[in-house]
Amino acid sequence: MKDNVGLERAVVLAVARSEGIEPAALREPLFDALDGDALDRLFRDTTGHVTFEYQGYEVTVSSDGDVSLEPSVE
Numbered sequence: 001m002k003d004n005v006g007l008e009r010a011v012v013l014a015v016a017r018s019e020g021i022e023p024a025a026l027r028e029p030l031f032d033a034l035d036g037d038a039l040d041r042l043f044r045d046t047t048g049h050v051t052f053e054y055q056g057y058e059v060t061v062s063s064d065g066d067v068s069l070e071p072s073v074e
Contacts, residue, residue, distance in 0.1 A: 007043070007061050008036025014067040015055050028055055 012030055016023040030036055033054040042050065043063035051060045057069040 006036070007039045007065065007067075010065060010067050011036075011039075011054065011059055011061060014069055015057060015059070018057070018069055019055070026055060030054060 008030060012023045012026065016026055019026070034052050039050070039061065047063040049060055049062040051058060053059070053072050056072050058072050060068045060070075
């Protein structure tokens with residue numbers, strides 16, 4: 001993972017940065033959308049990516065720690 005930041009924290013930071021706000025100001029905790037510990041465990045012994053919706057974004061997290069955001073299409 002990049003900069004030794006857990007994937008859960010990396011998602012929160014990426015979304016907050018995209019919104020131009022502090023992570024604590026996000027309107028929905030990440031654990032309401034997904035189990036962050038499970039996300040970290042998922043890539044412990046495997047590679048790939050996972051995509052989910054959070055805070056109006058389609059979030060894709062890769063096993064190498066990359067986090068990409070695209071606006072959700074509703």
